Amino acid sequence: MRSSSxxxxxxxxxxxxxxxxxxxxxxxxxxxxxxVGECEHVVAGVSSGYxxxxxxxxxxxxxxxxxxxxxxxxxxxxxxxxxxxxxxxxGIVPMRANQRVGSAGALWGGGVGDAxxxxxxxPTEEVAEGPPTPVFTAxxxxxxGRDWTQADGALMEDVTGLPNPAGTLGVTLERSIGQxxxxxxxxxxxxxxxxxxxxxxxxxxxxxxxYLGTSWSVLGTASWAASWAAADGSADMVxxxxxxxxxxxxxxxxxxxxxxxxxxxxxxxxxxxxxxMASASLGxxxxx
Amino acid sequence: xxxxxxVLPALLAPLALAACSPGEEERLVDPEGLVETDAGLxxxxxxxxxxxxxxxxxxxxxxxxxxAGTEDGVEGASIVVTPWMPDxxxxxxxxxxxxxxxxGRYEATFTFSMGGYWELGVDVDASAGTDSVAVPxxxx
Numbered sequence: 535m536r537s538s539s540x541x542x543x544x545x546x547x548x549x550x551x552x553x554x555x556x557x558x559x560x561x562x563x564x565x566x567x568x569x570v571g572e573c574e575h576v577v578a579g580v581s582s583g584y585x586x587x588x589x590x591x592x593x594x595x596x597x598x599x600x601x602x603x604x605x606x607x608x609x610x611x612x613x614x615x616x617x618x619x620x621x622x623x624x625g626i627v628p629m630r631a632n633q634r635v636g637s638a639g640a641l642w643g644g645g646v647g648d649a650x651x652x653x654x655x656x657p658t659e660e661v662a663e664g665p666p667t668p669v670f671t672a673x674x675x676x677x678x679g680r681d682w683t684q685a686d687g688a689l690m691e692d693v694t695g696l697p698n699p700a701g702t703l704g705v706t707l708e709r710s711i712g713q714x715x716x717x718x719x720x721x722x723x724x725x726x727x728x729x730x731x732x733x734x735x736x737x738x739x740x741x742x743x744x745y746l747g748t749s750w751s752v753l754g755t756a757s758w759a760a761s762w763a764a765a766d767g768s769a770d771m772v773x774x775x776x777x778x779x780x781x782x783x784x785x786x787x788x789x790x791x792x793x794x795x796x797x798x799x800x801x802x803x804x805x806x807x808x809x810x811m812a813s814a815s816l817g818x819x820x821x822x
Numbered sequence: 823x824x825x826x827x828x829v830l831p832a833l834l835a836p837l838a839l840a841a842c843s844p845g846e847e848e849r850l851v852d853p854e855g856l857v858e859t860d861a862g863l864x865x866x867x868x869x870x871x872x873x874x875x876x877x878x879x880x881x882x883x884x885x886x887x888x889x890a891g892t893e894d895g896v897e898g899a900s901i902v903v904t905p906w907m908p909d910x911x912x913x914x915x916x917x918x919x920x921x922x923x924x925x926g927r928y929e930a931t932f933t934f935s936m937g938g939y940w941e942l943g944v945d946v947d948a949s950a951g952t953d954s955v956a957v958p959x960x961x962x
Contacts, residue, residue: 592960593939601937601962602879636878636933685915689878690935693915727911748908763911770909770939807909807938 569624569654570616571821574787578613579819581792588798588812591805593770600809602689603635606644608815619659624652627678634689643692647679661751666709671721675700683728700725713745715753727763735761753780755796758804773806775799784821791818859953862890864946875944876962877934883942885920885928889950895926897949903930907940934961 570577587604589597607630614624631644652673660667679695686692705720723735737759745751755778763769776798784790794817798810856865869884883903887896903918918932934940942957 569830590937592937598937602934602935603878634878634935637880682912682915688914688916688933688935690912690915729911731911733911763909768908769911809936 544799545784570614572619574821575616576614576822577819579611579817581608581610581612581815581817582688583608583813583815585811587809587812589800589810591802591808591810593807595773595803595806597800597802597805597810603633604772604809605633607631608813610817612819614654620656622654622656624654626650626652628694630666630694632691632693634687634691636689638688641687641689641691643685643687645680645692645694648695649676649678650674652771653677660709666707666718669706669707669708671702671704673702673704677724681728696725697728698726706739715745716740716742723761729764731759731764731766731768733763734765735759736815740750749783749785751782751784753782754778755780771806772808773804774808775804789818789820792816826855836848843921855860856888857904857944857955857957859944859955860949861953863950863953864888864896865890866946866950866955868945870959874962875934875959877937880931883930885930885944887926887928887946887948894950895925896946896950897922897924899928899946901928901930901947902943902945903932904943905934906943907936907938908941910936911937939959 540582554572554653585606585608586599587602589600592598608628609629609630610626612624612626614622616622627649628647629645631642634641650673652671655670655672656667657670658667669743675696676699677695677697680692681695681697682690682693683697683792692791700723702721703725706719708717709715718738718740720738721736723733725733725735727733732778737757739755739757741753741755743753744753756776758773760771760773762771778796780792780794782790782792793815795812795814797812798805798808852867855867857868858865865888867886867888869929871882872879872885875881885901887899887901888894889896899922901920903920904913905918906913914932914935916932918930920928922928923945940959940961942959944957945951945954
């Protein structure tokens with residue numbers, strides 16, 4: 535039987551497939567922890583944050599300075615509902631205000647991003663001394679944002695989403711050993727570009743945490759995501775390694791609040807053709 | 823896999839990161855710095871301003887258009903330039919504006935939204951017919 539504090543740890547798990555919606559930094563959405571814990575029925579909250587470009591990997595994997603000064607203010611609304619012990623559903627609506635600084639000065643744009651709907655299937659109950667339990671997820675990203683084909687801004691500062699829907703399937707192994715919960719997961723995404731090309735993506739991720747009493751917990755995360763703008767070999771791989779940290783304070787069946795930061799690892803060779811972002815976020819959710 | 827790389831003397835420096843891998847087709851440029859279009863109807867000499875191109879500020883892609891095998895500049899051509907970032911699957915939001923400057927010289931002005939590997943598609947429609955060429959470029 536899972537302990538009641540596992541609910542807090544489960545809520546920290548980054549939902550697979552949400553971290554970066556597709557091949558490009560344009561239209562990416564931020565992760566938002568709304569997993570519903572074992573003893574919980576509903577989690578509804580808001581997360582706000584700030585992200586900034588700190589560099590980029592070029593096509594050879596070398597780390598080079600960022601071209602355009604990019605930053606964004608993020609706000610995500612999310613709700614997760616447990617239907618029964620095994621099934622839960624979740625929805626997230628991201629919003630973002632982008633800033634791009636070019637020779638014409640600072641350009642602002644933004645709005646609602648691409649919404650995501652998700653189903654979570656947790657078929658087995660974790661038991662003491664037992665093996666890790668698998669949690670399966672299926673999600674659909676809906677193009678409710680403004681994609682680059684609709685953009686008016688010279689630097690695409692008004693882009694908040696991607697052109698077409700995408701579907702993601704994922705599986706995560708979860709386990710708590712004493713006061714240390716950990717997860718290892720993988721997910722795959724198939725989307726479409728504005729040209730109709732299939733855009734495959736996958737990511738591997740992991741986390742390890744530590745309970746600090748009954749109200750506080752901390753968690754470290756790491757992920758590596760790869761994607762292609764086209765599946766026909768005409769586009770190179772885009773790769774993004776990322777690490778993060780979270781601290782959470784919660785009261786059982788009342789609320790939880792969290793603060794976190796995520797950094798793309800500016801290490802040559804492990805990323806490719808991607809802008810490196812760093813972000814910080816704060817969130818609060820009501821829990822019932 | 824990258825598309826075949828064009829080697830254009832005027833644009834060479836920024837292409838260091840887009841060098842051909844063994845086995846990839848390399849489109850040759852004659853000593854005058856001209857590159858043939860795909861069907862061989864025209865030859866184009868490109869130039870960059872600023873050199874190299876940088877993201878976030880207006881840039882100008884200069885094009886000298888010649889009929890194949892001649893030194894005659896082609897006037898009155900309709901030219902469409904389409905920047906495309908293949909690894910990201912997107913272009914730019916504001917289409918390049920192409921102006922004719924006389925004597926077969928044209929200039930496209932636009933702004934790259936981000937740094938990285940881009941391909942500049944150039945479609946030419948003139949008296950000899952329609953033809954196209956794609957220029958790779960690593961934007962700073």
